[in-house]
Amino acid sequence: MSGVDLGMPTFPDAARQAVRDAQLRHNLGRATSTIRNKRAAVVDELDDWEQLRASGAAIKAHTLSRLDTYLERFEAAVTAAGGTVHWARDAAEANRIVTELVRETGETEAVKVKSMATQEIGLNEALASAGISAWETDLAELIVQLDEDRPSHILVPAIHRNRSEIREIFRREMAGSGTPAPADLTDDPVQLAEAARHHLREKFLRANVAISGANFAVAETGSLVVVESEGNGRMCLTMPDNLISVVGIEKLVPSWRDLEVFLQLLPRSSTGERMNPYTSVLSGVTEGDGPSNFHVVLLDNGRSEALADEVGSQALRCIRCSACLNVCPVYERAGGHAYGSVYPGPIGAVLTPQLYGVESEDTASLPYASTLCGACYDVCPVAIEIPELLVHLRNRTTRERKGWFDRLTGTAMRGLGWVFGDSKRLGRAQRIASLGGRLFGRRGIGRLPWPMSRWTDARDAPAPAPESFRQWWERNRTGSGDER
Amino acid sequence: MRVALFATCLGDTLFPGAVRATLRVLERLGCTVEFPPGQTCCGQMHTNTGYHEQAVPAVRSFVAAFEGYDHVVAPSGSCVGSIRHQHDIVAERGGDRKLSEAVGRVSPHVYELSEFLVDVLGVTDVGAYFPHRVTYHPTCHSLRMLRVGDKPRRLLSEVRGIRLLELPEAEQCCGFGGTFALKNPDVSVAMGADKTRHVRETGAEVLCASDSSCLMHMGGLLDRQREGIRTMHLAEILAGTEEDR
Numbered sequence A: 001m002s003g004v005d006l007g008m009p010t011f012p013d014a015a016r017q018a019v020r021d022a023q024l025r026h027n028l029g030r031a032t033s034t035i036r037n038k039r040a041a042v043v044d045e046l047d048d049w050e051q052l053r054a055s056g057a058a059i060k061a062h063t064l065s066r067l068d069t070y071l072e073r074f075e076a077a078v079t080a081a082g083g084t085v086h087w088a089r090d091a092a093e094a095n096r097i098v099t100e101l102v103r104e105t106g107e108t109e110a111v112k113v114k115s116m117a118t119q120e121i122g123l124n125e126a127l128a129s130a131g132i133s134a135w136e137t138d139l140a141e142l143i144v145q146l147d148e149d150r151p152s153h154i155l156v157p158a159i160h161r162n163r164s165e166i167r168e169i170f171r172r173e174m175a176g177s178g179t180p181a182p183a184d185l186t187d188d189p190v191q192l193a194e195a196a197r198h199h200l201r202e203k204f205l206r207a208n209v210a211i212s213g214a215n216f217a218v219a220e221t222g223s224l225v226v227v228e229s230e231g232n233g234r235m236c237l238t239m240p241d242n243l244i245s246v247v248g249i250e251k252l253v254p255s256w257r258d259l260e261v262f263l264q265l266l267p268r269s270s271t272g273e274r275m276n277p278y279t280s281v282l283s284g285v286t287e288g289d290g291p292s293n294f295h296v297v298l299l300d301n302g303r304s305e306a307l308a309d310e311v312g313s314q315a316l317r318c319i320r321c322s323a324c325l326n327v328c329p330v331y332e333r334a335g336g337h338a339y340g341s342v343y344p345g346p347i348g349a350v351l352t353p354q355l356y357g358v359e360s361e362d363t364a365s366l367p368y369a370s371t372l373c374g375a376c377y378d379v380c381p382v383a384i385e386i387p388e389l390l391v392h393l394r395n396r397t398t399r400e401r402k403g404w405f406d407r408l409t410g411t412a413m414r415g416l417g418w419v420f421g422d423s424k425r426l427g428r429a430q431r432i433a434s435l436g437g438r439l440f441g442r443r444g445i446g447r448l449p450w451p452m453s454r455w456t457d458a459r460d461a462p463a464p465a466p467e468s469f470r471q472w473w474e475r476n477r478t479g480s481g482d483e484r
Numbered sequence B: 001m002r003v004a005l006f007a008t009c010l011g012d013t014l015f016p017g018a019v020r021a022t023l024r025v026l027e028r029l030g031c032t033v034e035f036p037p038g039q040t041c042c043g044q045m046h047t048n049t050g051y052h053e054q055a056v057p058a059v060r061s062f063v064a065a066f067e068g069y070d071h072v073v074a075p076s077g078s079c080v081g082s083i084r085h086q087h088d089i090v091a092e093r094g095g096d097r098k099l100s101e102a103v104g105r106v107s108p109h110v111y112e113l114s115e116f117l118v119d120v121l122g123v124t125d126v127g128a129y130f131p132h133r134v135t136y137h138p139t140c141h142s143l144r145m146l147r148v149g150d151k152p153r154r155l156l157s158e159v160r161g162i163r164l165l166e167l168p169e170a171e172q173c174c175g176f177g178g179t180f181a182l183k184n185p186d187v188s189v190a191m192g193a194d195k196t197r198h199v200r201e202t203g204a205e206v207l208c209a210s211d212s213s214c215l216m217h218m219g220g221l222l223d224r225q226r227e228g229i230r231t232m233h234l235a236e237i238l239a240g241t242e243e244d245r
Helices: A011-019 A022-044 A049-065 A067-080 A091-105 A116-120 A123-129 A139-146 A163-177 A189-206 A232-238 A256-270 A303-308 A312-317 A323-327 A329-334 A345-356 A361-368 A375-379 A386-400 A404-420 A423-440 A469-477 B009-013 B016-028 B044-049 B052-066 B077-094 B097-109 B113-120 B140-145 B151-157 B185-202 B212-224 B234-239
Strands: A084-088 A109-113 A133-136 A209-212 A216-218 A223-228 A242-248 A278-282 A293-299 B002-005 B032-034 B072-074 B110-112 B133-136 B163-165 B206-209 B230-233
Touching: A011 A022, A011 A329, A011 A361, A011 B185, A022 A256, A022 A323, A022 A329, A049 A067, A049 A256, A049 A312, A067 A084, A067 A216, A067 A293, A084 A091, A091 A123, A091 A209, A091 A242, A091 A293, A109 A189, A109 A232, A116 A123, A116 A242, A123 A133, A133 A139, A139 A163, A139 A189, A163 A189, A189 A232, A209 A232, A216 A256, A223 A232, A223 A256, A232 A278, A303 A312, A303 A345, A312 A345, A312 A386, A323 A345, A323 A375, A329 A345, A329 B185, A345 A361, A345 A375, A345 A386, A361 A386, A375 A386, A375 B140, A386 A404, A386 B044, A386 B077, A404 A423, A404 B044, A404 B052, A423 A469, A423 B009, A469 B009, A469 B016, B002 B016, B009 B016, B009 B212, B016 B032, B016 B113, B016 B230, B016 B234, B044 B052, B044 B077, B052 B077, B052 B097, B072 B077, B072 B113, B077 B097, B077 B110, B077 B140, B097 B110, B110 B113, B113 B151, B113 B234, B133 B151, B133 B185, B151 B163, B151 B234, B185 B212, B206 B212, B206 B234, B212 B230, B230 B234
Parallel strands: A084 A293, A109 A133, A109 A209, A209 A242, A242 A293, B002 B032, B002 B072, B072 B110, B133 B163, B133 B206, B206 B230
Antiparallel strands: A216 A223, A223 A278
């Protein structure tokens, strides 16, 4: 596990707390339904959405199938444009490279944008231990950082907070790390944004190092593309003299032309906008314009292993739009923290176990954090078959895990599988069950022992029918009657 | 038309009324219905819980029971979804090429009830009578695995005497999810609570769906809440006629 995911509770345990948090349920329900309705409206406008979606999937699948080639092409293009490419096998290596690069500048602070990959590797913590302060500049990331909280959504990391909670966080925490919030700050969104702007402006003007991620990396030109809504990305990419970008190796697209597809798919799927507000493209170093010292750290951190899995590798197509989160009924109730990873929701449930394995209880519980309702697949702009992947990873979990509970479940499943292998065995089991059914009559059962108590704690259970369909058929339609 | 009825393990054991209703509708429409006695279960519970190897016996018994029929009908979108989209995965995992081939022959002939009625028989008016207020929950696998669309609703809208009420957020999952209901009971119940709240908002007396499994979850919640709202399988509503009254 990486530094940011240590010792998380399992999904069911974390979710149990979350569903009891009325404020969280309210915030999430409101926010996700707003975004998913916006998305649905702008996607419906396009007649060729399904073609765009198929193109997005095909481009990504193609890139992943020749990733080595495109990565080398990207490295050559970045180098030719005056930048430097570094290769990081895992989180520790990436953190070491970035820390060293910041140290070389002689600076002790950095502004950050597009921080998902750096959160995955726990970069802020690594920098802090080297005496370097890293400031998040995305509004929601700022809220999360000020509160020493964790992000709970890919697009809206502070989705679990409403505006009055944000006001409290600003008033309490801003002074500790720069320009304080005004004493008379209210929870009016305009005032909150203004407070954040003042707080961040001071940092932008002072910073000489920026650390970014990227939405896309174009192999053909060595360009990094940062897609954002607040202009903070533009500030980070153009103002400081030093730029260090940490980019997952799956972010590659072959050519400039491919962006045409993704710059249509992403904003509509993500924020429900037709076009993205700030799209910044950085292609190497240009004299007198933007950073003169430019580094890209290409991050593997489990991706090569995921790529080797024929079914699982689809997850690497993900463009982090978060449409699957907003439409997921499980995410809507449990919230992002329950997934114990920087990647929450359905995509997190298939990505996290692949990046970190299923050895620990928490990652092994993630493929089961879904009803397999399929809503995620329908909205995915790159057509990742998330339900199929979840089932695939569940199979991996049952094969790799050997704890006592796993063994017990395995034995029960084998026994039941044996019963279902032969209709005579099933018929006998049904006759035993129907005896119980006659005992209960047709009333529902209010209480059953563990593990079925997990059902009856909140739901009545049906009693087995006094006569199975099979018995009824034998009695009425075969002439042989009940064979007992 | 000769039709093989797949009762599903859940229907056979816990909800035989829905299976008998399916039989009734099919026979009323002129089908000759057979119940292949070798049938057991589609294996979905095993497959979706990750026990693909342990699902092999169920898949084997399914193809053995239904091989050779042109039309196999089941009153469950979920089981039919598993048969069509997962039996090949299970057979492949089992490493049995013969089984894979048999799956390839059998699964295209398997239909969910509303698909069979509308697409194969070409009927939307099945001659049913049901003078009650009903709301319909389109179950996820019918909707997103089989893409049955509005077929169940078209069948219901032709039922004499029925008052169909629009269910808010109808396409959102009820929270059953097979073993999810046991592995993640808190989220499952939270989803079910929102679903049953929407059902109450409609003022319906009857909650209808095409999967007994989802109905077992929603019905279990409604019963516990003493809401006085009945759950009925689509087949049970389609089975009733004016002559029954």
